[in-house]
Structures are given as structure tokens and as C-alpha cells.
Amino acid sequence: MSMTRVEPVTNKGGAPAFFSAWDLHAYYGESYIVQGVSFDIREGEIMALLGRNGAGKTSTLRAIARTADPVLTHGEIWLDHKPLHSMKSFEAARNGVGLVPEDRRIIPGLTVEENLQLAQISAPVGWTIERIYDHFPRLAERRNQEGITMSGGEQQMLAVARALARDVKLLLLDEPYEGLAPVIVHEIESILREIKSHGLTTIIVEQNAIAALNLADRAIILDMGQVVFDGTAQEVLDDAGLRQEYLAI
Numbered sequence: 360m361s362m363t364r365v366e367p368v369t370n371k372g373g374a375p376a377f378f379s380a381w382d383l384h385a386y387y388g389e390s391y392i393v394q395g396v397s398f399d400i401r402e403g404e405i406m407a408l409l410g411r412n413g414a415g416k417t418s419t420l421r422a423i424a425r426t427a428d429p430v431l432t433h434g435e436i437w438l439d440h441k442p443l444h445s446m447k448s449f450e451a452a453r454n455g456v457g458l459v460p461e462d463r464r465i466i467p468g469l470t471v472e473e474n475l476q477l478a479q480i481s482a483p484v485g486w487t488i489e490r491i492y493d494h495f496p497r498l499a500e501r502r503n504q505e506g507i508t509m510s511g512g513e514q515q516m517l518a519v520a521r522a523l524a525r526d527v528k529l530l531l532l533d534e535p536y537e538g539l540a541p542v543i544v545h546e547i548e549s550i551l552r553e554i555k556s557h558g559l560t561t562i563i564v565e566q567n568a569i570a571a572l573n574l575a576d577r578a579i580i581l582d583m584g585q586v587v588f589d590g591t592a593q594e595v596l597d598d599a600g601l602r603q604e605y606l607a608i
């Protein structure tokens with residue numbers, strides 16, 4: 360892995376980006392999946408990471424969160440001046456990366472509140488449980504219910520809330536709307552907008568590209584493990600040809 364750089368890469372404005380991924384290459388065994396991905400994000404921005412099935416979106420999120428798979432063989436990842444590329448997943452989490460995986464990982468046998476308390480078992484702690492309940496009234500109502508018995512939408516809210524219970528600087532959402540009814544999607548969208556108003560930097564991966572683009576400031580499109588578009592969310596909304604070619608919408 361290249362470790363020559365000691366400062367984060369700069370964005371186009373010349374200022375160090377709050378988050379930057381620079382020339383990421385990652386493998387599952389022999390399978391070369393993430394093939395030179397670079398992008399950066401300003402603090403407080405929401406970035407939609409889009410692309411067809413198998414484009415490498417989940418793999419890119421996992422590489423950023425420093426999960427054991429895929430293996431990052433080259434590249435640099437900086438978050439708020441910290442080199443994530445030289446960290447393991449628990450260190451990346453401690454340094455502010457909050458990955459909400461597609462399967463949500465609500466812990467069986469624990470209530471909603473216990474799931475949140477468990478997230479706060481070690482420092483650095485983020486939002487208090489009371490503050491979380493203020494933003495997620497459905498979770499407040501269900502605080503004593505076993506987390507895995509809730510609806511899919513409620514479990515998604517708990518998964519996001521659990522990330523906020525930690526001191527998260529970069530929220531990584533993998534398909535947060537998957538399998539949810541439009542009314543619940545709207546409810547989660549409004550929660551994410553509110554979180555954004557608190558300045559949280561977010562990457563959202565979504566098959567529901569229009570919903571993600573409506574929420575996001577910027578968009579990256581991946582195709583076969585490479586960035587094929589980097590621009591504003593509005594540019595993608597306005598470009599039917601681009602959407603047709605890479606998103607099939």
C-alpha cells in the first residue's frame with residue numbers, strides 16, 4: 360500500500376477535503392473489484408454513491424469502513440486528517456466511521472434501548488439516547504420492544520440511530536430504503552435531512568437512485584469498480600442519458 364503521503368489529498372478548491380478516498384484498489388481473494396476509486400467529500404455533504412448491481416458500491420463502503428473483506432491493496436482514505444487506510448475496522452469506527460450495512464445487524468434478544476446502550480459501551484459516545492428519541496419518536500415508543508421484532512423500516516431507523524449513538528463523523532448507509540414502503544422511505548428521508556442539518560457527512564448507496572439524488576448534494580456513479588461520473592446530484596437528475604446508461608432509470 361502506498362504510504363508516501365502525509366497529508367490528505369486536496370479537493371479542487373485546494374483545501375484539504377474532510378473525507379477523501381484516493382486511488383482505492385480492493386480485492387476479494389483473486390477478484391479485483393474496486394479498481395482505482397477516488398473522490399472526496401466536504402464536511403456536511405451528502406454523497407450519493409450509485410451504480411448498477413455489482414458495480415462495487417458495497418465493496419467501496421466496506422473498504423472505507425476497513426472491513427477485513429475486500430482487502431485494500433492500494434490507496435489512501437482520509438477522514439478529518441486521520442489515515443483510515445492504515446486502520447482496522449474497529450479503529451476506523453473509533454475514528455468516526457459509522458457503517459450501516461444492508462442487513463442492519465440488529466442484535467437479537469435485546470430491546471431497542473439495549474441496542475442503543477450497547478453502541479455506547481465504549482467511547483467515543485455520540486448522541487445521547489434521549490436526543491435520539493427526540494429525533495426518532497417511533498423508537499421512543501418502542502424502546503422496550505425487542506429490536507428484531509420491529510418492522511423493516513423501524514429496524515432501519517434503529518440501525519441509523521445506533522450509528523448516531525457513536526461519535527460518527529462519516530455515516531455510510533448501504534441501501535437504507537431497501538424493501539420499505541414509500542411512506543416509511545419518506546419518514547427515513549426526513550430523518551436523514553434533519554441529521555444533515557446537524558452537519559453530518561454522509562455517503563448513501565441506494566437502488567432507489569432518484570430518492571438518493573433528491574437527498575444528496577453530490578453524486579458518484581460507479582461502473583465495474585471505477586468512477587464514471589463525479590458531479591452534483593442535480594446534474595444526474597437532469598441527465599436522462601447518464602441515468603439510462605449507468606443506472607437504468
Ligand SMILES: Nc1ncnc2c1ncn2[C@@H]1O[C@H](COP(=O)(O)OP(=O)(O)OP(=O)(O)O)[C@@H](O)[C@H]1O
Nearest residue numbers: 387390392410411412413414415416417418419428
Ligand atoms: N465476498 C465476496 N467475494 C467475492 N466477490 C464478491 C464478494 N462480495 C462481492 N463480490 C463481487 O464484487 C462485485 C461488486 O459487488 P458489490 O456488492 O460491491 O456491488 P454493489 O454495487 O453493492 O451491488 P448491489 O447493487 O447488487 O448491492 C460483484 O461482482 C460481486 O459479485
Ligand SMILES: [Mg+2]
Nearest residue numbers: 416417418533
Ligand atoms: Mg451492494
